[in-house]
Amino acid sequence: MPKAKLDAIDRKIIDALQVEGRMTAQQLADKVGLSPSPCARRVRQMEDMGVITGYTAVIDQDLVDLPISVFASIKLERQRESELERFNAAIARWPEVVDCYLMTGQRDYLLRIVVRDLHAYERFLKEKLTRLDGVASIETSFALAQIKRSNRLPVEP
Structure with a gap:
């Protein structure tokens, strides 16, 4: 575009x-x-x-009982277009994944997953992410605190 x-x-x-x-x-x-x-x-x-794509409310994760942000780095077995598209389609269906980036470097994707607690993340991991064909490895990090969050782009007049 x-x-x-x-x-x-x-x-x-x-x-x-x-x-x-x-x-x-x-x-x-x-x-x-x-x-x-x-x-x-x-x-x-x-x-x-398409410059303005929508309007939304910004919600406090803690106040809606979704305090856990998990960052998962995903490596696929192969980076063929069909595998990328299959992964993208699966991620789009999962509401726990609030951000997903296709990356350069050693990992193929970086996900931010928001859940209620560690058990909810374990269920997400076992029932969804690890069952997805083509995933070679998953590295997970848990956020201890959110220092900054912004949906505001640095558009200068």
């Missing part, structure tokens, strides 16, 4: 929405120095182009 051509106002809109996605069209327009109609038009255009 070609990169979107964004001007300074588009970038201001993106930056403002990343901080507060629930602001009204008037509030957003005031923040970026436009009237509401052209501002709403720009937002709609960026949604149509």
Whole structure:
């Protein structure tokens, strides 16, 4: 997909929405120095182009009783396209996997898995991840504390 051509106002809109996605069209327009109609038009255009892919609430893991973040590095037996696609499809079905990256280096994938407790991770590992064909090895690390979490990209106006 070609990169979107964004001007300074588009970038201001993106930056403002990343901080507060629930602001009204008037509030957003005031923040970026436009009237509401052209501002709403720009937002709609960026949604149509796929620059803005959605709006979501940021949830505190601890308060919804999902305090454990597990990072799993996965090595596949082979890196053929069909094996990568099969792995990607399986990961997409599993709600415990909240982030998944195809990596360079010694490991093929890095997953962030969110669970209630160690038993839940053990079930996930035994019932899902280790049953997936083509997985050669899994290395797991548990996060002790979350120092920073952000969904905000460093888009500069």
